[in-house]
Amino acid sequence: MEKLEVLKKVFGYDSFREGQEKIIDAILRGQDVLGIMPTGAGKSICYQVPALMFPGITVVVSPLISLMIDQVKALNDAGIHAAYINSALTETQITKALYNAMCGRYKIVYVAPERLETDRFLEFVMNADISMITVDEAHCISQWGQDFRPSYLKIVNLIKRFPKRPVVSAFTATATQTVKEDIQCILGLQNPEVLITGFDRKNLYFEVRKTKQKDAEILDYLEKHKGESGIIYCSTRKNVDNVYLMLRKNRIAAARYHAGLDNDTRKESQEDFIYDRAQVIVATNAFGMGIDKSNVRFVLHYNMPACIENYYQEAGRAGRDGEPAECILFYSPQDVVIHEFLIEQKGQNTEFTQDDLDVIRENDIRRLNKMRFYCATKECLREYMLNYFGEYTNRRECGNCGNCNASFEEKDVTVLCRDMIACIRESGQRYGMGVIMGILRGSNTAKLKSYGVSRYETFGIQSKTSEAQLKAVAEELLLKGYLTETPDIYRIIKLDKTCEELLDEGASFLIRWSERTEKMAEAKVKTAKSRATDTLSPKQLALFGALKQLRLTLAREENLPPYIIFSDKTLIDMCHKMPHTQQEMLDVNGVGENKFARYGEAFIRCIEQNS
Incomplete structure (x- = not known):
């Protein structure tokens, strides 16, 4: 089957999302790839489609048992035979799964990184036809990533041991430039196709x-x-x-x-x-x-x-x-x-x-x-x-976050900034923000007395300014780089040389300030985007409820998570398209041939009964 045919028949989608086709084409050419795509962008499709088209087996290294179980359930429900190898299985079950894979019964095998160097798994990969190694959550291989796992380094050893090197594909949702370079270097990706679709999740x-x-x-x-x-x-x-x-x-x-x-x-x-x-x-x-x-x-x-x-x-x-x-x-x-x-x-x-x-x-x-x-x-x-994450746009506001939807006023805090700089300088750049604020406000605490800071000219110079406003200004100066902090738990405040700019005559420093009380803050602006179900008429909304109930009933009968049967997005599309035939149901987003064979008639009956 061609890639679009696989996408439609197996997964029920008419077209690829941004970046998916480029990654899939590179893999099918035998090229290594690194895909940095936000959660929900469809990373799994990028390796599952070529896995079904390759002659051999695809091994997916995955960090958590829950991830594998979810993926394997979803694949089996879509008619794809897959298995996982991790500590949730007994040794007998692992032996059986690897035997079935060797016999060609599985196209995709998920494995925990801790299992990569066990004798049984090594015997399997050395004798099986492995077309691709896929590294999911690839940031785990980098010591600079937020989830560094030493066990991920075993992937490199495994790749080196193959008699014939398979295609290597790596995917992650979050990676700074340093982590991206680490992934490519440590995994030894060869002339990889690197695709960054952007980190923005607009929804x-x-x-x-x-x-x-x-x-x-x-x-x-x-x-x-x-x-x-x-x-x-x-x-x-x-x-x-x-x-x-x-x-x-x-x-x-x-x-x-x-x-x-x-x-x-x-x-x-x-x-x-x-x-x-x-x-x-x-x-x-x-x-x-x-x-x-x-x-x-x-x-x-x-x-x-x-x-x-x-x-x-x-x-x-x-x-x-x-x-x-x-x-x-x-x-x-x-x-x-x-x-x-x-x-x-x-x-x-x-x-x-x-x-x-x-x-x-x-x-x-x-x-x-x-x-x-x-x-x-x-x-x-x-x-x-x-x-x-290194992604820059020309816009100042997204229109879909709490700050863009809040009411702020600009306040000139130039004098306060200069007093803060003078205080940090006068105190020898040897205190954290708590002490600096205490000096500026003239606080009479035992701690400050022990430091002898009352002798400073800046002591109490901002006594009428609230601690909240002082902190807001300090955070803004840190954000803009006029101040820095030492990289330890003491967070000593230091002056950056750029702070001299604020001391120049005519210089000014403005911050966005809100005087909102806690009570006012509770009345939050709702998301700028409406919910998908808001597009449904009252009658369609009632149908959506009926379809969700049917999905829940089927899920409990088959011991599956409801979203594996059909996602909310698919049910909403049913409410809009009101399919009454097999072809009409297959035109619904997310309904593949295997899904229709298992559930299609039941959902058509539900639609007819609630029309």
């Missing part, structure tokens, strides 16, 4: 909320989004447990997931969420990588993540179907303290040398500061993240 709405009432805000949010599926991320197990119990106390169908729970409990929680038995799952970042649940309508962060890469990847689990979704981060300064503590705990990791740990710690602090600045900026949130 996602981003917002940062600064509040001391996180629980109340989350309950209010969930009340307004009943019936929608979502994830709440927390930075610690304790927070996960507390938020979970708070939700259950308020009779919200919730599940929880973190490494402190036993395997059976984690598995049950994950399945409750995937199978729509729980509306929301509260989790640490141990949950979610590779979860292919397409109908997640919101991702809330109870705590700030450790870096932009983590945040963008976690937030990106919303709206994988391309429909509007919301990503809201509830920020408090304590989040930074928690992450600084966790970074220090990395010193207990004996896997690295002390020099390695020092480099990793410095890099972690740098990324943490970038994440902190994201929470502080008054500029477009989307642009901030895209710029972080």
Whole structure:
């Protein structure tokens, strides 16, 4: 079959998304590839289509068991025979799966990186016809990536051992320039086709909320989004447990997931969420990588993540179907303290040398500061993240984030900036921001008394300025590069030579400022994008509900996640097209031949009964 024929017959799509065809063509030419594509852009199609066209087997290295299980279920449901090899299987099951693969029963085999150098797996790959090695979540191979995993280095050894080198394809959703170069170098990609489709997820709405009432805000949010599926991320197990119990106390169908729970409990929680038995799952970042649940309508962060890469990847689990979704981060300064503590705990990791740990710690602090600045900026949130990944646009506003939709006024803070610079200089550039603000405000604390700072000329010079405004100005100066911080947990403030520009006569410094109270902040602007179901008439909306119920019934009968049968996007397309024949149903986005054979008639009957 040709590539478009495979796409239509197997997956039910009429055309490729941006970048997919270019990657597939390169793979089919036998060329190595690196695809950097945002979550929801269809990375799996890029290797699954050529895998079905190659004569041999494609081995997909994947980091998490949940990812493999989801992918294999979806492939088998679409009529593609696939298997996975990981610790969830017994040795007998692994032997049987590898035997079936050798016999040609599987076109795609997913494997955990820890299994790559086992004798049984090596015997398999050395004797099987392997056409391609695909590395999913390829950023894990880079020490500069947010999820570095030493076990990923085994991939390189495996590739070198092949009698005949297969095509090597690597994919990730988030990669800075350094990580991109690492992937190419470490994997030894040969003259690769490198495709970066852009990091922008236009369907996602981003917002940062600064509040001391996180629980109340989350309950209010969930009340307004009943019936929608979502994830709440927390930075610690304790927070996960507390938020979970708070939700259950308020009779919200919730599940929880973190490494402190036993395997059976984690598995049950994950399945409750995937199978729509729980509306929301509260989790640490141990949950979610590779979860292919397409109908997640919101991702809330109870705590700030450790870096932009983590945040963008976690937030990106919303709206994988391309429909509007919301990503809201509830920020408090304590989040930074928690992450600084966790970074220090990395010193207990004996896997690295002390020099390695020092480099990793410095890099972690740098990324943490970038994440902190994201929470502080008054500029477009989307642009901030895209710029972080090296993607720049000419627009100042995206129109679909909390900052672009908020009301700010510009305030001239030139005098305050000059006082702050003078204070940092006068104090010898040896304090962190807390002390600098204390000096400027003339705080009478024991700590400041012990430092003897009351003798400074700048002591109390900004006594009438609020701590919030001082902090906002300091963050803006750091963002613009006039100030810098040392890359350690002490975060000592230093003057950059560019700060002299602000001391010139005629220079000015403006910031966007909002005097909104917490109460006003609760009245948040809704996402600028309407939901897909808003396009449905009342009659179509009723049909959509009936189709969802049918999907849920079939899913429970077959022990499958509902979204694997059909995504919300496919059901909405059914409501618009109202198919009554096989050909009309095959014209619906996401309905392939195997899917029609299994479910088509049932959905046609449901449409006829609700027309």
